[in-house]
Amino acid sequence: MTTLYEEIRPEPHGGIPVRRVTITVNGEKRVAEVEPRLLLAHLLRQGFKLTGTHTGCDTTNCGACTVLVDGVPAKSCTMLAVQADGHEVMTVEGLASASELHPIQEGFKDEHGLQCGFCTPGMMLTAKALLDENPDPTEDEVRWALSGNLCRCTGYQNIVKSVLWAAAKMRPAAAADQDGS
Amino acid sequence: MYPSRFRYEAPQSLDHAINLLHEGAGEAKVLAGGQSLIPLLKLRFAAPELLVDINNISGLDYHRFEADGTMRVGALCRHAALERSSILASRAPTMAAAAPLIADPIVRNRGTLVGSLCHADPQGDWASVVTALGGHVVALGPDGRRAIPITEFVSGPFQNVLAIDEIAVEAVIPAPKGNAAGGYLKLERRVGDFATVGVAVAIDTSGNQVTRAGIALTGVGGTTIEAAGAGQALVGRPLTADTIERAANLAAEAAKPRTDHRGSAEYKRHIVHTFVTRILNRVTETADKAA
Ligand SMILES: Cc1cc2nc3c(=O)[nH]c(=O)nc-3n(C[C@H](O)[C@H](O)[C@H](O)COP(=O)(O)OP(=O)(O)OC[C@H]3O[C@@H](n4cnc5c(N)ncnc54)[C@H](O)[C@@H]3O)c2cc1C
Ligand code: FES
Ligand code: FES
Numbered sequence: 413m414t415t416l417y418e419e420i421r422p423e424p425h426g427g428i429p430v431r432r433v434t435i436t437v438n439g440e441k442r443v444a445e446v447e448p449r450l451l452l453a454h455l456l457r458q459g460f461k462l463t464g465t466h467t468g469c470d471t472t473n474c475g476a477c478t479v480l481v482d483g484v485p486a487k488s489c490t491m492l493a494v495q496a497d498g499h500e501v502m503t504v505e506g507l508a509s510a511s512e513l514h515p516i517q518e519g520f521k522d523e524h525g526l527q528c529g530f531c532t533p534g535m536m537l538t539a540k541a542l543l544d545e546n547p548d549p550t551e552d553e554v555r556w557a558l559s560g561n562l563c564r565c566t567g568y569q570n571i572v573k574s575v576l577w578a579a580a581k582m583r584p585a586a587a588a589d590q591d592g593s
Numbered sequence: 594m595y596p597s598r599f600r601y602e603a604p605q606s607l608d609h610a611i612n613l614l615h616e617g618a619g620e621a622k623v624l625a626g627g628q629s630l631i632p633l634l635k636l637r638f639a640a641p642e643l644l645v646d647i648n649n650i651s652g653l654d655y656h657r658f659e660a661d662g663t664m665r666v667g668a669l670c671r672h673a674a675l676e677r678s679s680i681l682a683s684r685a686p687t688m689a690a691a692a693p694l695i696a697d698p699i700v701r702n703r704g705t706l707v708g709s710l711c712h713a714d715p716q717g718d719w720a721s722v723v724t725a726l727g728g729h730v731v732a733l734g735p736d737g738r739r740a741i742p743i744t745e746f747v748s749g750p751f752q753n754v755l756a757i758d759e760i761a762v763e764a765v766i767p768a769p770k771g772n773a774a775g776g777y778l779k780l781e782r783r784v785g786d787f788a789t790v791g792v793a794v795a796i797d798t799s800g801n802q803v804t805r806a807g808i809a810l811t812g813v814g815g816t817t818i819e820a821a822g823a824g825q826a827l828v829g830r831p832l833t834a835d836t837i838e839r840a841a842n843l844a845a846e847a848a849k850p851r852t853d854h855r856g857s858a859e860y861k862r863h864i865v866h867t868f869v870t871r872i873l874n875r876v877t878e879t880a881d882k883a884a
Contacts, residue, residue, distance in 0.1 A: 428598050428599070428600055429600075430603065435875060437666075439699065446599060446603030447598065448594040448599055448644065449596075449597070449598055449599060449634070450595070450630075452634075453713075454618075467757070470635070471594075471596050471632060471635075472628065472631075472632050472700065473785065475697070475699055478699055484702050485698070485699045485702055486699065486702060486703055487699050487700070489635075490628060490632060490703075491627060491628070491631070491703070492601070492631070492633045492644075492646075494601050494603070495603075495627070495646065495648065499601075527694075538698075538699065556698070557698055559697055559698060559784040559785070560698045560699040560700060560784065560785060562695030566775060587624060
């Protein structure tokens with residue numbers, strides 16, 4: 413990990429110590445040694461080879477790089493990997509279980525919520541944070557929550573439908589969970 | 594894009610953070626939400642030797658009202674916490690109106706109000722809001738605390754008056770003199786865009802008289818513009834169609850807009866007038882309903 417950016421452009425180290433970070437990524441504890449300047453997006457993609465997290469604009473505008481940090485959407489191109497030390501990060505790879513897709517993924521499939529798919533990981537994670545907090549959002553609430561995630565293909569209609577589809581699918585399960593407790 | 598190299602420290606106390614800044618001797622920078630600083634590092638517009646990340650310091654994420662009505666917003670209070678705040682919605686209408694209009698929802702999850710004030714972007718929305726409310730910033734350094742009125746805190750575009758070893762620990766909004774009313778309106782081309790025009794109006798009323806008024810403008814000059822004359826025109830008077838029109842005219846005169854890709858100077862000035870009128874009309878409508 414020390415050499416992540418050196419692979420890109422070797423530079424003398426300038427005596428800056430690398431730091432050991434422990435991050436729970438999709439439920440699994442991962443340890444890495446990182447330069448302080450390493451961005452979380454780069455640690456995930458190049459370090460952990462979790463390339464589901466996309467970098468689009470690289471200027472904090474598009475939301476393609478969105479991951480959940482302790483359940484809250486954050487743009488991973490605008491966070492240092494060292495800042496995730498001791499925290500839980502969820503990437504799109506963490507949505508599906510070994511045997512089945514997450515309802516949000518099913519929703520995007522069923523309602524044609526993607527075309528090129530570039531924005532989709534960020535969209536789905538932002539949607540997950542919304543549905544965790546608000547299991548029965550209105551269409552306006554979905555649009556508001558997703559307003560930091562840009563899509564150049566779909567025109568958003570089907571993305572909104574996908575999220576509402578997932579919300580409906582997840583609700584009975586949420587209710588059953590609550591009944592059971 | 595990735596930043597140039599820096600050392601990184603994430604102290605757990607303000608004292609430690611201040612020591613680090615002091616030792617950094619001007620080559621250190623505070624990292625709060627990172628939503629302005631990290632983009633600048635990536636573009637290499639900023640290349641500090643040391644980043645002092647304050648996110649691990651506990652007890653800075655508050656926003657609360659004191660018994661006397663003074664409001665305090667801690668250095669780690671995120672835009673999103675203000676957007677969701679029920680006390681803000683019921684007691685601080687100007688701030689409650691602005692919070693959802695800052696950046697986009699994901700940026701709001703990390704960015705902070707105090708960080709915005711420190712960043713001193715002339716296009717920043719919070720500076721106008723805090724100016725209209727007559728607020729100040731509390732700075733903590735090796736020699737203790739000092740309160741800096743927001744109008745003195747910002748010394749130019751992207752510049753504030755903090756010493757190299759001072760941290761802005763909170764923003765303070767004075768207690769209203771009567772009922773707090775007002776709002777924030779922002780014209781933006783799309784979500785996440787900076788303001789074409791933003792107008793903050795904060796007025797306190799007692800009976801039907803305005804006891805205090807502040808009006809400040811975003812995006813229509815090289816800095817946040819305090820339309821002091823416009824506010825003054827309302828004080829000691831009731832809100833009527835005449836006083837509202839006068840304040841709106843004075844605010845539009847105070848604006849120094851430039852024609853750019855967001856719109857013509859004339860258009861922006863017109864929007865200032867419209868927004869001041871709209872916010873004050875809503876205040877009178879709400880007061881009428883309550884009566
Ligand atoms: C896509 C996008 C859109 C945006 N749109 C808007 C918008 O519409 N309106 C708006 O107002 N803002 C907007 N912003 C900026 C956003 O509000 C930032 O959150 C804010 O400007 C900076 O707050 P921060 O906590 O992220 O500070 P940081 O980025 O961490 O820091 C910014 C600067 O302030 C200094 N600093 C921060 N906190 C302190 C402190 N406590 N003491 C001393 N110095 C400190 C830092 O050293 C740095 O120089 C946008 C940002 C992005 C990326
Ligand atoms: S790649 Fe991070 S916001 Fe676009
Ligand atoms: S599906 Fe192509 S950008 Fe959204």
